Amino acid sequence: MGTFQIEGGHRLKGDIHPQGAKNEALQILCAVLLTPEEVIIENIPDIVDVNKLIGILGNLGVKIQKLGKGKFAFKSDDINLEYLESELFKKEGSSLRGSIMIVGPLLARFGKGYIPRPGGDKIGRRRLDTHFEGFINLGAKFRYNKEERFYGVEAPKGLTGAYMLLDQASVTGTANIVMAAVLAKGTTTIYNAACEPYLQQLCKMLNSMGADIKGVGSNMLIIDGVKKLGGCTHRVLPDMIEIGSWIGLAAMTRSEITIKNVSWENLGLIPNTFRKLGITLEKRGDDIFIPSQEHYEIQGYIDGSTLTVADAPWPGFTPDLLSIVLVVCTQAKGSVLIHQKMFESRLFFVDKLIDMGARIILCDPHRATVMGHDFTSELKATTMVSPDIRAGISLLIAALSAKGTSTIHNIEQIDRGYENIDERLRAIGAKITRLDS
Structure with a gap:
């Protein structure tokens, strides 16, 4: 210690x-899983939580190249989904609350996502219900292994857009649902969405990758799903x-x-x-x-x-x-x-x-x-x-x-x-x- x-x-x-902003970086890094094309991110802070998430992405099979101080290239063209059910992931994912945000991108692109119950600060109850209720609204099936404290969502036939009113304006919950919805069929409307600058940054990045998100900066986001996303370059606030x-x-x-x-x-x-x-x-x-x-x-x-x-x-x-x-x-x-x-x-x-x-x-x-x-x-x-x-x-x-x-x-x-x-x-x-x- x-x-x-x-x-x-x-x-x-x-x-x-x-x-660079920690809370933005954790969202943006998860978004690289949405495309097989290269994503370049600048101004990534060199801090423990962010470095843990980069390590998790590397173990998932994301190709990571450091281009300079705070600047990295990510390419998610060969993802190893078996890692999600490994003991290593259960250990690594549970030590970082931000790891919950890999579930939305993985669900959207591969039809399934898993996460151990995440850790983080001991500052009170921070429920995950908003995340998983959003995925269920998009058509995913939810399961929870109580003994192993392991969450899972699956949508083998893909996700379908839906209207949803979030029970709380959760920043990470909104980010996770947005990342799932950008590749869903049809239109998703998220009311009572979080609208923090870092969430706005995520939406702007996704739009630059080819997503169709309207209402950025407001508490109502309207997302028309697209078939695929491309690469981009993004700078963290x-x-x-x-x-x-x-x-x-x-x-x-x-x-x-x-x-x-x-x-x-x-x-x-x-x-x-x-x-x-x-x-x-x-x-x-x-x-x-x-x-x-x-x-x-x-x-x-x-x-x-x-x-x-x-x-x-x-x-x-x-x-x-x-x-x-x-x-x-x-x-x-x-x-x-x-x-x-x-x-x-x-x-x-x-x-x-x-x-x-x-x-x-x-x-x-x-x-x-x-x-x-x-x-x-x-x-x-x-x-x-x-x-x-x-x-x-x-x-x-x-x-x-x-x-x-x-x-x-x-x-x-x-x-x-x-x-x-x-x-x-x-x-x-x-x-x-x-x-x-």
Whole structure:
């Protein structure tokens, strides 16, 4: 189990370049299975979860060629479907939640897809029903091996388009159903579809491959099935969650940081949510400039009531940044209610922040009230364990702002979502050391 040692209290300065988006990359990589032609993908982040999925694709028989940093060519012209029922796949697939998205492409192209019950962050219940109900609506037969915890869908006669109203606007569920529907016979209408920028990117990529998807960016997608898809070249967006993480880092450490090439048009509510916390950030071309601030004050509502920051499906505020917002508020002037609606275990890391001196009341599994110190009291260094990706980066930001030397164990969780984070932070002045066990 790897460890970070962080000497906190140092101000940082410089430029930082966001990596390619993890959540987009996991979708886009699965889509290469839809065609036997070559697909080139640029700006793929070099992180654990993405590399695991690339390994699974390679074991499936996908020909993979690295063309440069973050740039790969994929060719799925000789797929080994027997791998799906192997013990190796059961082990590899169960360690990565994103592996669920190979099922839609395989079902569409080969008439069957299997997946072990996937793992991932321990942040609450994340049902797979949306995925499989969508496949069933398209005509697939579902089976579940309870003893082996193994899911399967089969459609030997192919899929047929259908109208469906999703029970929840699941991003991965929508992506999976879209990838199945593009090769189905007839028209598929998906209402209450997710419409995150990364899902839009997937749809744009599929359309460039010859798919016919209308309504991209809305919550109703209309897909006219086609007989086959071709190759394409696609570039992954910068990771909005990492961009939000760097905004929070700059505020907590009172640092001057420029985040380069952020794709402003795809950031949604993220910049204004941080502005409501009193953080100054400027748009400079396609960069975000955050000047050094001695204080930042949370804005209340017009009637004077306490600000609530809550997550919601896009275009609402992303749940992946609520942990960052919570940490940032520990040193703000004022109070805020953090309402994590979508995942009931994501706030359980706040006990670590309380140990560091933060003033937080955990109201219930979904809500926490934060009363900021306004930098009148520094957080204290401590020893912590990273429970998941987003809590891990939040604790790292807290440690970088704290007085003294902190230790964070289980940093593999952070590595799942952030590329070479210690090297990139050292480049702007952070005192952080990786200790491998």
